[in-house]
Amino acid sequence: MAEENPLAGKSRAKPKTAGKGAGGKHCPLGNARALGIRQVIDAEGRLTGDLAEPDLDRDALTRLYEMMVLVRAIDDRGWILQRSGRVEFWIPHKGLEAVHTAATVAFEQKDWIFLGYRHPGTLLLRGAPLVQLFAQFFGRRDEPFKGRRLPTLMGDRRLNIVPMTTQVGSYIPHACGAAWAAKIKGDDTRFLTFFGDGSTSRGEFHSAMNFAGVYKPPIVFICENNGWAVTTPTSVQTASATFSQKGDAYAVRNMRVDGNDPLAVYAATKEARDLAPKEGPTLIEAVTYRLGFHTSSDNPDLYREPEEVEEWAQWDPLDRMRKHLELKGHWDDKLEEGLWARCKSDIDDAVKQAEAMPLPDPASMFDDTFEEMTWMIEEQKAHLLDDLESQP
Amino acid sequence: MTPRKLNVMEAISAGMAHELETDPNVVLMGEDVGQAGGIFRTSTGLQQRFGSSRVIDTPLDEKGIVAHAVGMALYGLKPIVEIQFSGFIHDAFEHIMFCATRYRWASGGQYSCPMVIRSPSYGGIKGGFWHSQSCEAFFVHHGGLKILVPSTPEDAYRMMIAAVRDPDPVLLVEPVPLYRAMSSEIVLDGEPAEIGRAEVVREGSDVTVLTYGPIRHQATAVADELAADGGASIEVIDLRTLIPFDIDSILRSVKKTGRVIVVHEAPLSLGFGAELAAVIQEKAFGYLHTPILRVTAPDVPYHFSIGDEYYRPNAHRIRLAVQRAMEFEF
Numbered sequence: 001m002a003e004e005n006p007l008a009g010k011s012r013a014k015p016k017t018a019g020k021g022a023g024g025k026h027c028p029l030g031n032a033r034a035l036g037i038r039q040v041i042d043a044e045g046r047l048t049g050d051l052a053e054p055d056l057d058r059d060a061l062t063r064l065y066e067m068m069v070l071v072r073a074i075d076d077r078g079w080i081l082q083r084s085g086r087v088e089f090w091i092p093h094k095g096l097e098a099v100h101t102a103a104t105v106a107f108e109q110k111d112w113i114f115l116g117y118r119h120p121g122t123l124l125l126r127g128a129p130l131v132q133l134f135a136q137f138f139g140r141r142d143e144p145f146k147g148r149r150l151p152t153l154m155g156d157r158r159l160n161i162v163p164m165t166t167q168v169g170s171y172i173p174h175a176c177g178a179a180w181a182a183k184i185k186g187d188d189t190r191f192l193t194f195f196g197d198g199s200t201s202r203g204e205f206h207s208a209m210n211f212a213g214v215y216k217p218p219i220v221f222i223c224e225n226n227g228w229a230v231t232t233p234t235s236v237q238t239a240s241a242t243f244s245q246k247g248d249a250y251a252v253r254n255m256r257v258d259g260n261d262p263l264a265v266y267a268a269t270k271e272a273r274d275l276a277p278k279e280g281p282t283l284i285e286a287v288t289y290r291l292g293f294h295t296s297s298d299n300p301d302l303y304r305e306p307e308e309v310e311e312w313a314q315w316d317p318l319d320r321m322r323k324h325l326e327l328k329g330h331w332d333d334k335l336e337e338g339l340w341a342r343c344k345s346d347i348d349d350a351v352k353q354a355e356a357m358p359l360p361d362p363a364s365m366f367d368d369t370f371e372e373m374t375w376m377i378e379e380q381k382a383h384l385l386d387d388l389e390s391q392p
Numbered sequence: 393m394t395p396r397k398l399n400v401m402e403a404i405s406a407g408m409a410h411e412l413e414t415d416p417n418v419v420l421m422g423e424d425v426g427q428a429g430g431i432f433r434t435s436t437g438l439q440q441r442f443g444s445s446r447v448i449d450t451p452l453d454e455k456g457i458v459a460h461a462v463g464m465a466l467y468g469l470k471p472i473v474e475i476q477f478s479g480f481i482h483d484a485f486e487h488i489m490f491c492a493t494r495y496r497w498a499s500g501g502q503y504s505c506p507m508v509i510r511s512p513s514y515g516g517i518k519g520g521f522w523h524s525q526s527c528e529a530f531f532v533h534h535g536g537l538k539i540l541v542p543s544t545p546e547d548a549y550r551m552m553i554a555a556v557r558d559p560d561p562v563l564l565v566e567p568v569p570l571y572r573a574m575s576s577e578i579v580l581d582g583e584p585a586e587i588g589r590a591e592v593v594r595e596g597s598d599v600t601v602l603t604y605g606p607i608r609h610q611a612t613a614v615a616d617e618l619a620a621d622g623g624a625s626i627e628v629i630d631l632r633t634l635i636p637f638d639i640d641s642i643l644r645s646v647k648k649t650g651r652v653i654v655v656h657e658a659p660l661s662l663g664f665g666a667e668l669a670a671v672i673q674e675k676a677f678g679y680l681h682t683p684i685l686r687v688t689a690p691d692v693p694y695h696f697s698i699g700d701e702y703y704r705p706n707a708h709r710i711r712l713a714v715q716r717a718m719e720f721e722f
């Protein structure tokens with residue numbers, strides 16, 4: 001059947017994706033099937049016939065794509081704002097748009113998500129206004145964390161999104177423990193958490209896998225294998241052939257998907273979420289690539305070849321999804337142009353509004369240390385404010 | 393030997409290079425320290441020079457890095473371990489405080505763990521509460537670890553060498569905000585700093601300011617300004633070593649001035665200032681004209697968007713403390 005489908009790639013038997021990274025030196029996606037990397041679409045947006053095409057209608061597909069584009073546009077702008085000194089720090093997410101957006105869509109609003117720092121789409125998909133994100137990037141008073149956290153380390157309790165802890169990987173057992181708690185309480189809340197390949201080296205990852213294997217909490221762990229942890233390649237993190245196979249050691253169901261294929265991520269995550277109440281945890285390794293710098297303080301020239309980035313850019317998740325939509329007749333150049341224009345002007349507005357918002361007041365540093373402030377904090381606060389009164 | 397002009401980062405690098413060069417048992421390990429030379433570039437070129445079995449890129453696992461270094465030290469290597477930011481050292485706390493420091497004592501002196509743990513610290517880089525930590529006081533309590541706190545290029549170079557050669561585990565608290573901020577001429581002769589010796593940065597007769605880390609430079613600037621304006625005469629002492637600290641230099645100064653202000657970036661409660669205040673009142677109570685004052689951060693986390701300006705102690709707050717000390721009446 002798939003042969004008749006105009007979306008089906010001709011390359012199903014042996015992948016020959018028109019020079020698009022097929023058999024690439026750096027990017028394994030052209031050789032996905034042999035490597036056990038599950039796909040729905042290939043580099044040209046055609047169905048590969050591997051994972052079944054998920055049941056998403058035209059609206060759902062275009063909304064997902066529109067979000068991926070908005071997320072890319074946010075990164076473009078965040079980078080410019082940082083380079084021009086208006087945002088203090090930036091953690092890029094270019095190339096990583098597919099995993100978090102598609103996985104978020106596969107979950108329900110009541111489910112909890114323990115977020116990383118390259119996932120702005122998760123907040124937007126759950127209803128956070130764009131200006132809230134930019135207010136966070138600018139460290140403004142009226143964003144949910146009151147300007148206390150590094151830009152892009154986001155979350156929002158109203159949206160059931162727990163922010164990351166800053167130490168990478170520390171929160172994996174927190175997510176697992178929360179899922180375990182829901183199971184103990186008999187709630188049908190399910191859980192999702194994202195972390196990088198580097199984070200799997202920390203003891204917390206192994207502890208979470210171990211507990212997850214034993215107690216079977218309803219959680220989906222997504223390891224975003226983006227090739228690098230700062231300057232460290234995955235080959236230094238682990239000698240295992242895959243990150244997903246680490247689940248085997250702990251009896252945690254696992255799979256490996258193409259993280260630049262939003263439909264594969266969606267399909268895998270949706271299935272894992274559906275299975276979670278009965279079968280418990282799943283570890284999904286999403287094979288993807290950080291096209292940008294690690295952070296605004298990084299210099300990738302020191303550790304990676306430009307040709308590696310170029311090769312991966314051939315598998316850009318935005319291009320693939322757009323081509324897929326075009327093949328389906330859902331998309332064209334005019335829609336594309338309109339979308340980018342809309343994203344940019346929405347971002348213009350959000351930047352303008354957010355930047356005009358006030359910074360936090362020094363007194364607010366002392367709030368939230370305890371539910372009720374101790375006399376010690378009260379005294380230190382009074383003392384500091386007194387000193388600051390005369391500070392120029 | 394002709395001196396070379398180095399900033400703090402280069403001085404740290406030169407210290408490590410010297411020890412890697414002269415002692416084949418020295419190894420450097422940590423996240424991103426090898427091929428790329430560390431996220432702050434403090435080990436630029438060292439892997440290329442000494443090879444990847446001596447300058448080692450590790451998995452992202454602070455506990456694992458330190459724990460394996462403990463094993464290396466037991467067997468006779470001298471590991472220098474880089475923790476990327478001091479905020480991430482806590483994962484390794486057990487292995488630092490209750491393994492590395494305990495092998496000597498708990499084996500009746502048979503084993504020891506000479507190793508250096510580099511802990512890039514302090515705020516001022518808009519880093520928020522994990523990337524701006526001054527957490528050295530955790531490592532004071534319970535003993536067993538020497539703690540060095542360089543805040544000049546010269547000290548960075550010589551303390552690195554002293555730390556590597558010390559027979560016990562050493563925590564080297566590195567001043568991130570100073571890495572590229574200042575440089576000076578250093579003779580790269582491999583001479584180690586003396587552990588346990590403070591530096592009287594500036595002599596004075598009215599107030600003793602005890603400090604360490606980058607804020608030493610603000611304290612010195614305040615002292616210079618006051619002197620120029622005909623204000624109080626401040627003696628600034630950079631402790632340089634917290635464990636063991638230089639009690640003789642401290643008491644000599646306190647007996648002269650009778651007024652003490654401790655200045656550190658770390659939070660107030662049980663910060664190193666608490667220990668200094670306790671010891672000074674035990675040993676020099678009769679010489680004090682005023683209570684011992686502390687200028688520190690408060691007991692709350694380091695704020696991202698306004699922490700550098702309002703959380704971190706600064707020259708203004710040091711000046712106010714001097715004024716309070718001078719105006720104090722019983």
Ligand SMILES: Cc1ncc(C[n+]2csc(CCOP(=O)(O)OP(=O)(O)O)c2C)c(N)n1
Nearest residue numbers: 166167168196197198199228229230476480
């Ligand atoms: C415990 C800990 N150690 C070090 C760091 C500094 N650091 C920030 S991000 C990062 C790399 C993380 O790599 P990975 O988990 O693969 O995620 P990625 O950044 O590639 O998305 C490191 C080492 C940290 N945040 N936490």
